Amino acid sequence: MSANAVVHDARVVKYATTVAGLGHRVTAVGLSPTGARTETTLGAVPVVQAALQRPTAVARIWTRLTVRLGRELRTRRRRDGGHALLRGSGRRIEVYRRHPWLVPGRLVLRDVRRQERAIAVELRRLRPGVVHVHDIYLLGAAVRFARASARDGRPVRVVYDAHEYVLGLANVAPRRVAALRLLEERFISAVDRVVTVSDPLADLLQRDHGLAERPLVVLNAPVESASGAAVRPLREVAGVAAGTPLLVYAGGLVVERGVQTVVDALPELPGVQLVVVVNRPGSMTRWLQARATALGVGDQLHFAPFVPPDQVAAYISSATLGLSPLLRAPNHDVAVTNKFCEYLAAGLPIVTSDTPAQAALVRELDLGTVHQAGDAADCARAVRAALADHDRLAARMRADSELRHRFSWAAQVEVIRGLYESVAGATPVRDILASRQDKVRATARDEHDRREN
Helix, strand or coil, X not given: CCCCXXXXXXXXXXXXXXXXXXXXXXXXEEECCCCCCEEEEEXXXXXXXXXXXXXXXXXXXXXXXXXXXXXXXXXXXXXXXXXXXXXXXXXXXXXXXXXXXXCCHHHHCHHHHHHHHHHHHHHHHHCCCEEEEECCCCHHHHHHHHHXXXXXXXXXXXXXXXXXXXXXXXXXXXXXXHHHHHHHHXXXXXXXXXXXXXXXXXXXXXXXXXXXXXXXECCCCCCCCCCCCCCCCHHHHHCCCCCCCEEEEECCCCHHHCHHHHHHXXXXXXXXXXXXXXXXXXXXXXXXXXXXXXXXXXXXXXXXXXXXXHXXXXXXCCCCEEEECCCXXXXXXXXXXXXXXXXXXXXXXXXXXXXXXXXXXXXXXXXXXXXXXXXXXXXXXXXXXXXXXXXXXXXXXXXXXXXXXXCCHHHHHHHHHHHHHHHHCCCCCCCHHHXXXXXXXXXXXXXXXXHHC
């Protein structure tokens, strides 16, 4: 379960369909975007979107004003200052943590309380034996349900999937960061297993919370599609001719992700084109286009739409380099992002900012180049170096089957299989994933043989 509509959350969707493929009976539970309870499906997995009670009119207006004002102030400050290091308000967060009465959850996390109440109704109806809760927001609801079930003589296991380093969130107000961190501290020791998205974050969680067991790591790796569905190449979508260097950024578009650094680098990269893959146009796309136009490189910037998660690698594979220009923040420093794994799956050399987790992998595994976060001139240097070494890097990545497997969803399935054996008993006899993965591998071999011939 997760505090969103589920169906658009790639990590949650992959988990739900994977665990169902392992033979377990799975229901994905989230929150209705309309407020009214709905039921749908993800393939064979039923999805329940819980009814979410609307806040009062006064609360809605206050929340809208404060959230928008806070976001606008943070965004304007970072746009104007071009900060490479999002130090945030660490000192203020620490004050709130030392004095919890300054961040009463019932006030600071009003939205989370409403979400918990909505989800609790569905948990009581479904009576699951295992609750796999994604991200911090519904952790309290999962633990409370497990405790109530235990009092009724029915044990329930809880798995907490920590998507981010809560204390290091880059674009969340300090009071809310502190309140979410207190929520995590209160309930994390009560769960049965902790899972997270990278090795550095696993180490941080174990250290910060004194966990007896190191969290398991399940990377945000792309699913390998066995369907063979055709997808229009990104180069064609963007209208960029073959042979022209094409940089791709695929992912969320906010100031903290640092795409403006690459736009600012374009004047030093004549002949190089940049395509940004976005869910929908918005204020950020307009701002980036205006920025590029002002720099005289408006014709080098393109935008392209999202495709389904299992088609991303094929979609972007016609590009030349993959970009991850994250600005520095504690959460970014320990992240191994979706796009990082998708670039690997697509066989694209990677240009990343110096966020330590990803930079270390790029250097250690010889995947591309690293630049100083927020520094356009250094970004241009790193892009030029990666372009000059492109053929060698791409050939090395294509030839390294162990590397590709390490960052594939097939490798993560083995971790998930072991996780569910530990919390739900032996894997059921019906395991459709093994045959599905055999089909994927066979399709990949056939495609490789076709290209060789």
